[in-house]
Amino acid sequence: MLLVPLMFAITLFAFFLLKALPGDPVLGLVGERADPETMESMRRELGTDKGFVGQYAGYLKLLLKGDLGRSYYTNRDVLADISRKFPNTMLLAFAAMLVTVPLGTGLGFLSAVSAGGRSRFLERLIDTLSISGLSIPVFWSAIIIMMLFSLKLKLLPPSGTGGIRFLVLPAAVLAIPAAATLARVTKTTVLEILRMPYVTTARSKGLSALRVQLVHVLRNAVIPIVTIIGLDFGSYLNGAVVTETIFGWDGIGKFTMEGIIKRDYPVIMGCIITGTLVFVVVNLITDVIYHYLDPRIRLNVKKG
């Protein structure tokens, strides 16, 4: 539902951006000494005489056809480049998720469970770790990790795109802040569930602590956690810009960054539009999973 206005807003923004740039494309094409008639016919041909709304409509039409324009520097089709790099970014994001989900939920769960215990050492330790994970800038941890593991210890290649050996370091860097966020959310969720009456009931009927935690608490925590994992997907896109650039991973993030440095506007806009699309689609998937996981919502859907 949000998809249409969202894409509309982003394309409008993209269009404003392209319009805000100095320079007249017609003048650039025909040269400074062209006569007014040639320029006039050129304007008609390119559609720059149609005014803002007309031009925007034309731009939308091109976008709908999948035409994102050509790079100012390489003159390559932006859409073709993006579709080639896109799988790499997704691979990196999923590799990061593979680390994030067990690490984040595990630590968050441990922290919440030990919050009620005698020694709160574990809780404090995990909380400090998760706040640190949120506080260390990705670009810095990427450089430090690269120095340690590839340049000093020579365990893994420092940069490049390829198999699992190239994937480990960038995925780990990307996973740090994501796991920290997830750990905090998991902790709050689990703490809330621990206060629920049904947990007390489960305890009072003599179930072991482990069984209560795994069956009664963890299962109910899954729903909000899945939502957060989906909603937090944006942070992978954020992180990918920096991480991919530093590790030379040939994905959308690095492409965005190159576009920014060279002020290659078609590339930047193409990447931002792709990012928005990914984000919208992931939110949609999260919604679907959420409905599937929560029987109450599923029932409502069937009824209504």
Next chain:
Amino acid sequence: MSRRGKLSIIIVAGFLTISLLAPVLPLEDPYRIDLDSIKRPPGLEHPFGTDNKGRDILARVVYGGKISIGVAVTAAFISALIGFGVGLVSGYYGGVFDSVVMTVVDFFLSFPSLLLAIAISIVLPPGIYTVMIALSAVGWTSFARLIRGHVLTVKEMPFVDAARTTGCSDFRILLRHIAPLCIPLALVLMGIKLGGYILTEATLSFLGLGAQPPTPTWGYMVSANRAYILSAPWMVLYPGLAISITAFCFNVLGEALRERYDFSSDIH
């Protein structure tokens, strides 16, 4: 407030004081290039070492702190101000304006904020004001949402009715009767969000979209010096540590505020 919260306030205040007092402290000139002492490791003369142009890293980190913390705090303040205004009007009047504003807010809150900040930063010429604008444009939404929610409950209170009976205008009710009750809330949220502002500012500077060289900012120092990570790791280590420690303290402070004022965790 928790002990950790208090401690983090003291550390951050210390950082800020040192940065602001930088011109009168016995520091080297952060801009002075000294080709006779390039890439000196940390020692007595240069506690944090020198960079590839012989500039004192400690001085650059301290001066950079003024910009990095200053930009982040200013941007947080502007965000709070915009969000406060929008939230007040949106919550008080409701209706179409409210629905439109809240749709926009939802969009901003869920969109990858760094991409948005980057998009804004490339339209405007790079510099600290651009960073402030980008951070504020991304950040005002959570304030708007929070204040709006609070206004919705406050405006139903009897004293608002009383004010209206005595003939106060809408404007006066909003400004004199409702707004003062929302200010503490906005301040608390500012404290919670500051760590994030520090990091985003650092990232934009790292990407070259912030204050331009030779002005020292923490993010740009890491970016410019990363080629020397093997031969002179201190050039990257100290600015990065400065960002991490500052963001950590702000985040601990935010956590303490969250617990103290019982903020739910879903305010991103």
